[in-house]
Amino acid sequence: MKVVKFGGSSLADGPQFEKVISIMKADSQRRVIITSAPGKRHEGDIKVTDLLIKYAELTIKHADTGEIFNQIFARYQSIGNYFNLDDKALAPIKQALRKLPTTQYPDNEYLMAAFKAHGERLNARLMATVMNHVGITARFVDPKVAGIIVSDEPNNATVLPETYENLAQLPVDNSVLVFPGFFGFTPEGQIATFSRGGSDITGAIVARGLHADLYENFTDVNAIYAANPKLVDHPIAIPRMTYREMRELSYAGFSVFHDEAIIPAIQGQIPINVKNTNRPNLPGTLIVPEKDFQPTQTITGVASSTRFAALYIHRYLLNKEVGFTLKLLQVFKKYNVSYEHMPSGIDDLTVIFDRTQFDEDTVHNMCHDIREVLKPDTLEWIDDYAIIMVVGEGMRNKVGVIEQIIRPLVQHNIGVHMINQGASRISIMLGTRRADAEAAVKSIYDAFFSPDPV
Ligand SMILES: Nc1ncnc2c1ncn2[C@@H]1O[C@H](COP(=O)(O)OP(=O)(O)O)[C@@H](O)[C@H]1O
Numbered sequence: 001m002k003v004v005k006f007g008g009s010s011l012a013d014g015p016q017f018e019k020v021i022s023i024m025k026a027d028s029q030r031r032v033i034i035t036s037a038p039g040k041r042h043e044g045d046i047k048v049t050d051l052l053i054k055y056a057e058l059t060i061k062h063a064d065t066g067e068i069f070n071q072i073f074a075r076y077q078s079i080g081n082y083f084n085l086d087d088k089a090l091a092p093i094k095q096a097l098r099k100l101p102t103t104q105y106p107d108n109e110y111l112m113a114a115f116k117a118h119g120e121r122l123n124a125r126l127m128a129t130v131m132n133h134v135g136i137t138a139r140f141v142d143p144k145v146a147g148i149i150v151s152d153e154p155n156n157a158t159v160l161p162e163t164y165e166n167l168a169q170l171p172v173d174n175s176v177l178v179f180p181g182f183f184g185f186t187p188e189g190q191i192a193t194f195s196r197g198g199s200d201i202t203g204a205i206v207a208r209g210l211h212a213d214l215y216e217n218f219t220d221v222n223a224i225y226a227a228n229p230k231l232v233d234h235p236i237a238i239p240r241m242t243y244r245e246m247r248e249l250s251y252a253g254f255s256v257f258h259d260e261a262i263i264p265a266i267q268g269q270i271p272i273n274v275k276n277t278n279r280p281n282l283p284g285t286l287i288v289p290e291k292d293f294q295p296t297q298t299i300t301g302v303a304s305s306t307r308f309a310a311l312y313i314h315r316y317l318l319n320k321e322v323g324f325t326l327k328l329l330q331v332f333k334k335y336n337v338s339y340e341h342m343p344s345g346i347d348d349l350t351v352i353f354d355r356t357q358f359d360e361d362t363v364h365n366m367c368h369d370i371r372e373v374l375k376p377d378t379l380e381w382i383d384d385y386a387i388i389m390v391v392g393e394g395m396r397n398k399v400g401v402i403e404q405i406i407r408p409l410v411q412h413n414i415g416v417h418m419i420n421q422g423a424s425r426i427s428i429m430l431g432t433r434r435a436d437a438e439a440a441v442k443s444i445y446d447a448f449f450s451p452d453p454v
């Protein structure tokens with residue numbers, strides 16, 4: 001049995017829905033479908049999730065929501081119209097959207113989560129209706145009924161283990177099951193979403209919970225490429241890669257697949273096939289356990305992410321001081337921030353953060369507290385930090401890879417602030433200034449993949 005997730009670009013309008021339906025029809029193993037919210041129909045368009053965020057913000061401000069409501073409903077209506085659904089069939093979607101502002105929420109964070117989740121919730125309902133309308137027996141499965149239970153972090157939830165017991169008990173019949181992606185319910189019964197792009201996570205959870213043989217993830221590119229196609233012109237496609245390669249690359253910027261979605265797939269040992277909705281006969285990229293993989297290249301891919309910031313702290317004899325890091329972590333705890341990496345030297349350390357969790361006041365107050373508590377000789381907040389991740393199972397037993405990575409950076413005059421080789425030895429992480437990230441990816445890509453590097 002296959003669980004199949006379609007991204008927002010694959011469900012953006014009526015013609016895309018039609019492609020999805022033919023993909024589902026083409027293989028009788030495709031029994032479960034996970035939907036995203038309608039995405040961008042063209043460059044410059046707005047995803048329904050972003051429209052819902054606006055709807056939530058206007059609701060919080062008690063501002064007029066008439067226009068945004070119409071804009072959101074029109075997206076679903078145009079898909080319904082494409083399949084000649086009548087007003088009655090679309091009425092539940094309209095009602096659910098209208099009800100959002102008058103529902104009670106514990107706080108505005110939960111309000112935001114509930115609004116966002118309706119992008120996928122309503123699209124899954126619409127997909128089930130359309131499928132039945134065109135003769136495929138399909139059933140909408142709400143995460144509440146299926147028992148997708150998540151942590152009480154309204155907009156950044158993680159799945160709780162009881163979900164898998166609940167999914168194992170889900171009644172399965174001849175219908176295609178249509179799940180909305182992106183959200184679950186907290187133990188208290190509130191909607192909470194995963195982080196952005198999190199429908200991939202739902203797909204992996206459902207694939208694991210239902211013991212699928214394959215998790216197919218349909219998107220708008222032919223495959224996962226060795227570099228982001230927005231940064232490198234026509235990068236090569238990756239036919240096969242391992243879970244841990246994908247996790248590292250998606251963490252560091254391959255937004256085509258959510259990094260947290262790898263975990264349920266690993267736990268269930270379910271291969272993932274990333275494919276193109278617009279060209280479904282192409283093989284795409286297969287993501288497999290390490291035991292099923294033989295590397296043919298030194299590196300599999302190079303990614304960059306500019307969502308980071310770094311804190312540099314220098315103090316002589318830092319290595320001798322008991323409790324220095326503990327005090328630092330206590331400051332982070334006070335400000336409720338997590339850190340991503342902490343490479344260190346004898347007298348200094350750098351802490352790399354996800355920048356998106358800070359506002360300006362938090363940065364200012366946190367640095368002030370660190371100065372007070374730790375009395376560093378130097379403290380520097382580097383706001384424009386980027387991480388470049390070079391990943392490949394093939395680099396594990398190779399000598400000289402680091403030289404091959406650094407040489408093109410030197411040639412392009414790109415400064416490297418940090419180098420960190422993961423314990424698994426399948427990835428090397430570099431810290432650069434944000435402005436250098438794109439050039440760094442291009443030059444490393446050329447060094448490894450271009451027959452005639454420039
Ligand atoms: N290495 C990569 N290979 C393929 N696509 C990538 C890569 N890195 C980033 N992307 C981007 O990911 C996009 C697909 O992800 P996303 O927009 O989340 O799709 P969906 O709407 O299907 O979920 C592609 O259009 C591409 O721009």
Ligand SMILES: N[C@@H](CC(=O)OP(=O)(O)O)C(=O)O
Binds near residue numbers: 119182195196197
């Ligand atoms: N719609 C949500 C979740 C998601 O996964 O979307 P997509 O499959 O279009 O990346 C978002 O925009 O974040």
